[in-house]
Amino acid sequence: MVLGLVVTLAIFMLPRQFVVWFPALFVVVGLHEFGAMAKVKSKGWKFVYVAFGSLMGTVGLALDFFNMAETLLTVSVVFWLLAITAVILFPTSRAFLERTGVVMFVGFAIMLGGWLGFVVILEQEQGVWLLFWILSVTAMADIGGYIFGRRFGHHKLLPRVSPGKTWEGVLGGYSLTLLGSYGLAIMTPVGERLGNGFVCLIVISLLFVLSIFGDLFESALKRSADVKDSGSTLPGHGGLLDRIDSAVICLPFFAVILVSYLV
Numbered sequence: 001m002v003l004g005l006v007v008t009l010a011i012f013m014l015p016r017q018f019v020v021w022f023p024a025l026f027v028v029v030g031l032h033e034f035g036a037m038a039k040v041k042s043k044g045w046k047f048v049y050v051a052f053g054s055l056m057g058t059v060g061l062a063l064d065f066f067n068m069a070e071t072l073l074t075v076s077v078v079f080w081l082l083a084i085t086a087v088i089l090f091p092t093s094r095a096f097l098e099r100t101g102v103v104m105f106v107g108f109a110i111m112l113g114g115w116l117g118f119v120v121i122l123e124q125e126q127g128v129w130l131l132f133w134i135l136s137v138t139a140m141a142d143i144g145g146y147i148f149g150r151r152f153g154h155h156k157l158l159p160r161v162s163p164g165k166t167w168e169g170v171l172g173g174y175s176l177t178l179l180g181s182y183g184l185a186i187m188t189p190v191g192e193r194l195g196n197g198f199v200c201l202i203v204i205s206l207l208f209v210l211s212i213f214g215d216l217f218e219s220a221l222k223r224s225a226d227v228k229d230s231g232s233t234l235p236g237h238g239g240l241l242d243r244i245d246s247a248v249i250c251l252p253f254f255a256v257i258l259v260s261y262l263v
Contacts, residue, residue: 011131019122020061023115028054029240030248034107037225038100049104057112061119069120070259076113076252080210083249087216090161090223097224106221110248117251124258126189133181133190134254137204138246140177141211148172157212162219170212177208193262203257207250214249218242 010022031053035046083106086093096102121131149169157165181204185191194200218241222230230239 007135008132011128011135016122019128020119023118024054024058026240026244027057027111027115030111030244031107033230033239033241034103034111037221037227037230038103038107039225040100040104049107053108053111056108057115060112061115069116069255072116073113073120073252073256073259076109076116077256079109079113080213080249080252083217084213087158087161087213087220090158090220093220094224097221103221103225113252114244114248117253117255120255121251121258124193126193129189130193130254130258133184133188134207134250135247136184137177137181137207138211138250140180141173141208142215142246144173144176145169145212145215146173148176158216161216161223165212165216165219174205174208178204181207193258199262203254206257207254210249210253211246214246217249218245 007022011019014022028050031050032046035049038049040046040049086097090097097106118131121127121134124130145165146169148171149164149166152168152172153164153166155167156163157167157170178201182200185194185200185204186196191200194203218230222228230241
């Protein structure tokens with residue numbers, strides 16, 4: 001909740017030129033956690049990994065290579081389609097996800113792809129509202145899935161990847177996300193961009209499914225690394241990746257939808 005409040009305040013209160021750099025904080029922490037899951041034991045090499053990834057995003061943004069946004073977003077989407085395939089094939093894919101080099105590459109793809117999606121969405125007309133909305137969608141999906149799963153969960157969704165996820169949590173989370181996100185859309189300028197009807201409901205449904213796979217892919221990585229949490233960045237809540245795993249997959253996909261289909 002505190003993390004969500006901080007991000008919301010930053011989006012609405014900071015000047016745009018500062019907001020585009022805001023995800024850099026998440027990139028640094030996220031790459032640090034990926035370095036740990038990749039079992040990079042040397043602090044020096046872990047620093048190099050985090051610094052190189054952060055530098056890639058920083059230089060790219062400073063040089064405005066987001067003129068290549070559509071191409072880079074397509075690459076990010078293709079990566080996530082492969083990641084979803086790895087979830088479906090797990091534990092067969094575990095041997096691949098255990099490799100240090102693979103996890104490090106995955107860290108780059110996820111964190112920099114999420115940053116790219118964040119910036120592209122922000123650059124759209126009514127970008128601040130669109131960004132707030134997509135982050136709200138992922139938050140509702142996470143909260144709804146947790147509440148309904150804890151209260152009513154009995155039937156496991158994909159136990160070989162995430163034993164805690166249930167079909168009851170998915171259905172309850174979907175209901176909350178569909179109603180809450182649609183209501184938020186029609187009450188804000190988001191409804192003007194997405195439409196107040198069938199298209200909006202389809203986009204919400206797609207994002208909800210993606211949010212589940214974002215969570216499941218991180219679970220697959222953690223199981224491959226034999227760790228319970230991605231880190232200890234947020235005491236009592238695990239690592240940062242445990243909180244943003246849904247957002248980092250939805251951001252690039254939503255950016256592609258906005259740029260390619262809802263222009």
